[in-house]
Amino acid sequence: MAISRRTFLTTSGVALAGASQVSSRIAAAGIPEAVTQMTPAMQPPLYPSSGPAYQPVVTLNGWTLPWRMNGDWKEFHLVAEPVVRELAPGMKAHLWGYNGQSPGPTIEAVEGDKVRIFVTNNLPEHTTVHWHGMLVPSGMDGVGGLTQPHIGPGKTFVYEFELKKSGTFMYHPHSDEMVQMAMGMMGMVIIHPRDPNFMRVDRDFVFMLGSFRIDPGSYVPKVAEMLDFNLWTFNSRVFPGIDHMPVRQGDRVRVRIANLTMTNHPIHMHGHHFSVTCTDGGWVPESARWPEATIDIPVGAIRAYDFKADATGDWALHCHKSHHTMNAMGHDVKNYIGVDLKDVRKKISRVVGGDYMPMGSAGMAEMGAMEMPAPDNTLPMMTGFGQFGPIEMGGMFTVVKVRENLAPNDYSDPGWYQHPPGTVAFEWQGDRPAPASAPAPQRKGAAAPPKNIELKAVKPDGKAHRH
Ligand SMILES: [Cu+2]
Numbered sequence: 001m002a003i004s005r006r007t008f009l010t011t012s013g014v015a016l017a018g019a020s021q022v023s024s025r026i027a028a029a030g031i032p033e034a035v036t037q038m039t040p041a042m043q044p045p046l047y048p049s050s051g052p053a054y055q056p057v058v059t060l061n062g063w064t065l066p067w068r069m070n071g072d073w074k075e076f077h078l079v080a081e082p083v084v085r086e087l088a089p090g091m092k093a094h095l096w097g098y099n100g101q102s103p104g105p106t107i108e109a110v111e112g113d114k115v116r117i118f119v120t121n122n123l124p125e126h127t128t129v130h131w132h133g134m135l136v137p138s139g140m141d142g143v144g145g146l147t148q149p150h151i152g153p154g155k156t157f158v159y160e161f162e163l164k165k166s167g168t169f170m171y172h173p174h175s176d177e178m179v180q181m182a183m184g185m186m187g188m189v190i191i192h193p194r195d196p197n198f199m200r201v202d203r204d205f206v207f208m209l210g211s212f213r214i215d216p217g218s219y220v221p222k223v224a225e226m227l228d229f230n231l232w233t234f235n236s237r238v239f240p241g242i243d244h245m246p247v248r249q250g251d252r253v254r255v256r257i258a259n260l261t262m263t264n265h266p267i268h269m270h271g272h273h274f275s276v277t278c279t280d281g282g283w284v285p286e287s288a289r290w291p292e293a294t295i296d297i298p299v300g301a302i303r304a305y306d307f308k309a310d311a312t313g314d315w316a317l318h319c320h321k322s323h324h325t326m327n328a329m330g331h332d333v334k335n336y337i338g339v340d341l342k343d344v345r346k347k348i349s350r351v352v353g354g355d356y357m358p359m360g361s362a363g364m365a366e367m368g369a370m371e372m373p374a375p376d377n378t379l380p381m382m383t384g385f386g387q388f389g390p391i392e393m394g395g396m397f398t399v400v401k402v403r404e405n406l407a408p409n410d411y412s413d414p415g416w417y418q419h420p421p422g423t424v425a426f427e428w429q430g431d432r433p434a435p436a437s438a439p440a441p442q443r444k445g446a447a448a449p450p451k452n453i454e455l456k457a458v459k460p461d462g463k464a465h466r467h
Contacts, residue, residue: 031118031156034079036100037063040086040236042243044411052110054192055200057256058411060207060243060398061235065105073116073160074109078129078187080151080173081122085184087231088241088327091379093212094219095184095236096123102184102236103208104171111166111194117159119151123180126150129159130174131189133280133302136161144175151175166193168278168304170208170258182223184210184236186260199283201306202251202408207235209297209319209396211261216328217375227262232324232395239325239397240384245317246414247309248406254278255317256304259297265324267303268294269400271315274307294320309402314386314417319396327379327394387416 037043043063045056050069057064067076083097098104109115119129128151130142140161144150151157169189173180188206193199210233213225234242247253254277259265275289280302297303318325374380384391391397403414 031120032068032075032077034077034099034120035066035105036079037105038100040101040241042411045409046108048110051113052192052194053196054108054110055196055202055204056108057106057188057190057204057206059106059188059235060205060245061237061241062101062103062207063105064108065099067109070116073114075116075118076107077118077120078104078171079120079122080127080129080185083184085236086241087212087233087236088238088379088383091377092219093184093214093221093236095212095221096180097184097236098187102186103210104185104187106188106190106206107171108190108192109163110192111163113163113191115159115161115163118156119159120156121151121153124153126152126175127173127180127185128157128175129171131159131161131169131171132300133167133169134161134189134191135164142171142174144173146174163191165282166191166198167280167282168206168256168258168302169280170260170302172260179223181260182212182221182225184212184221186210186258188256188258190256199277199306200252201254203245203247204254204256205245206256207258209234209257209259209261209265210236211263212236214328216378219377229261230328232261232319232326234396234398238327238379238395239393240391242398244398244413245400246406246411247400247402248408248410249309249312249402249404251309252306253309254304254306256302257297258302259299262299263321264296264298265396266294266296266320267317267396268320269307269315269317271311271313271400271402272307272309274305276303277306278302278304309400312402312404312417313419315400315402317398317400318393325393325395325397327383 040061042058042061045058046064046066047056048054065076065078067074069075078098080096080098081100083095083100083102084092085095085097085102086092095102107117117129121127126144128142128144128148131140136159139147140159141147142159148157169191170186171189172186186208188208190204190206211229212231212233213222213229214220214231215222231238237243245255255269256278257267258280273291273293274295275284275291276295277284277289292305295303295305379394383394384397401414401417403417406414
């Protein structure tokens with residue numbers, strides 16, 4: 001675990017078992033030191049070292065914030081600060097986030113816990129933290145100006161509340177919201193049920209939907225963008241930089257998705273049917289669930305869905321808005337499908353010099369395999385290869401890898417699926433019959449249609465012409 005030595009805890013999930021002993025010594029010092037994460041790689045689940053057992057979540061390209069016990073309070077320390085987040089290899093964005101990353105770390109605790117969350121503001125402007133969906137005292141709700149003073153730069157505020165309900169929640173600023181969320185400030189809060197058997201699953205993935213407008217060659221999002229975003233992210237990562245989701249066949253799996261973008265995202269998963277079991281308003285009773293293959297995640301909302309991973313394979317999981325599975329591209333691209341661009345190429349080459357290459361006469365798939373020169377810090381618009389070639393996707397896309405033989409809680413990449421012989425679509429090698437036109441539909445008992453139909457058309461000159 002690449003956690004920096006600013007930590008007050010040791011740096012592995014196993015060693016974190018000793019966290020409560022470490023913390024009792026540090027308790028006298030007041031504020032727990034802030035743990036910072038330096039890598040965008042998915043970190044292993046953080047098992048609880050005290051209190052009720054639960055199956056911890058795994059955050060795609062993320063991590064869970066370690067805590068310490070101080071008496072019967074569970075203490076966390078969030079630091080709001082500028083961060084550099086790699087969106088995918090080849091592009092880094094200068095964002096604002098928490099504890100070294102955007103999104104911030106996932107906070108996990110248990111229903112009934114008393115939590116104390118220290119929030120230090122290392123941003124150049126004030127902020128607050130709102131606990132979205134959580135039932136807290138009004139004065140802990142984090143709405144700057146309404147329920148508390150804003151947290152000025154350099155200041156630390158304390159939030160204290162008891163966790164009334166289990167479920168899936170999130171945190172984000174309620175202070176210069178448009179700017180701070182467009183800069184990447186957000187994180188998840190998972191409250192596990194007190195009864196570890198309630199709604200228990202074997203694997204539990206969480207991620208947040210994000211969107212940024214970062215022009216090619218630049219590093220900082222345009223925070224005033226309203227709709228025309230060009231980078232669509234799962235946890236501030238784009239495909240092929242998004243972690244895959246390794247799952248063992250037979251596992252019960254939960255996927256929890258929070259949306260803090262400015263539009264809805266219909267999330268589609270291949271190979272399985274599933275049901276929404278939890279929203280940011282709590283658990284969905286069984287009688288109110290229905291099967292789905294795509295669920296819409298509204299703006300400012302969370303949906304968690306459950307499924308049993310019975311089918312082995314490599315299953316795509318992606319937003320079904322096709323522009324959201326693309327990386328940065330111009331949005332004024334003309335459609336040249338069906339246009340012969342050979343002449344245009346000669347003419348433009350004459351004007352601009354060199355060898356101009358128009359593209360798109362047969363669609364845009366050629367972009368998937370092509371490496372074109374681009375400004376520094378700019379991702380190709382669709383990248384990522386599978387075992388059969390370019391996947392031709394970017395943005396909000398990942399792969400659920402269901403395998404027979406994964407160890408429980410093994411989240412390492414099992415590689416591409418080894419398809420059983422005879423189960424992959426294949427090229428037809430035999431003869432192809434000449435195209436035949438379909439026979440015209442006939443009503444029963446109707447006379448056969450005439451072979452030649454005479455049409456009479458009236459042209460604007462008012463005279464009838466025969467054809
Ligand atoms: Cu989308």
